[in-house]
Amino acid sequence: MTKLNATLDSLAKPLTPLAPWLLRLTLGVSFFIHGYGKFPLPPERMSGWFGSMGMPAPELVSSLVALGETGAGIAIIIGGLLNSQLGHLITRLAGGAVVVIMIGAFYIAHADWFITTKLFTSEQIFLMAIGLFFAIKGNN
Template identity: 30%
Template structure:
């Protein structure tokens, strides 16, 4: 493997967080604009258990998790929660429709979910609030001893 310079790695992680976060927020806003009742009714029609609770949780994770990913804040938690919500979307809403998103298939939900899990595992990179807060918690860096 060819090593990737840290600046490029961090820039790509920032780009991934931004794109994934914006898509999550947009999907959450679609559900908010439809309303909890309409979203829950749709979820119920797909066989999602506890559709009202699932609708509220999905909206919160898509919007809240999307914003957290954009900011690079609580990235492991936001990534795992988004991954779980999107796994549910794959299983309950998309798997039976085949691969392609144009046909209601699972490709988009699976790609977003895996992307969220990758960010949860790899981390948000240097250009993130997680990194800024971690630096503040650790305090000023001291030079290594002899």
Template identity: 35%
Template sequence: MNKQEIGTFLLRIMLGATFFMHGLSKFQGGLDNISGWFQSIGIPGFMAYVVATIELAGGLALIAGLGTRVISVLLVFIMAGAIIYVKLPAGFMGNEEGTGFEMDLVLMVIALHLVLNGSRLMSLDSKLPTNKKGQDSKSIAS
């Protein structure tokens, strides 16, 4: 175990907890309300259900370390959408009309880090059998 693995583990846990809480708040606030708001900004209403589910279930999956790279790719797309469709007009730090996209960008970069590097420390992914390149040929040879 090295410092990079520990750092990536901490990023995975915090990203998972953050998205879990955001997904939970969408469900608690009423997905019909979120769906209506999505429609008001030009996004199909059903996407509220998709986003909320990815945030809630994906957050839990990240905390557990299950499907880290796949979930993180989905979160990169969600954050890109949030920046482009909602936060970009307010700028990086925000203005009197709304908050900026600095936090969304940080979350997106953390998710991108997990896409590129994975996070196997204390993860369910590390317990699953994997088919690494060359492993089959070694098994057959022995």
């Protein structure tokens, strides 16, 4: 087992710096696409749906969601490209924004998922987990 671990470690070592980029690009591109798909603002379908639920200011809220998703997606990628404290901060804030957006999505769109297998078999929980990873870890 030790020899197998050593072999796998030697194979993976050159790729280790790229591992966070797999998560960063997946999250960033996914959020950008989800947000950009809601343009032009305000997103009519989403605004109508929010309005039908009695949400106040549905046009404003749906526009903020679209901007938040797009912005967080871009920021999580840009934060990784900036090798500085600013990049670290941008990454952490973008990760936090993803978590907040996903909590809102669970609460509004998927309230029936809590404490069920559906929650843990959806891509949404993984997007939130990756966002939390970057909110905690930043660029470290």
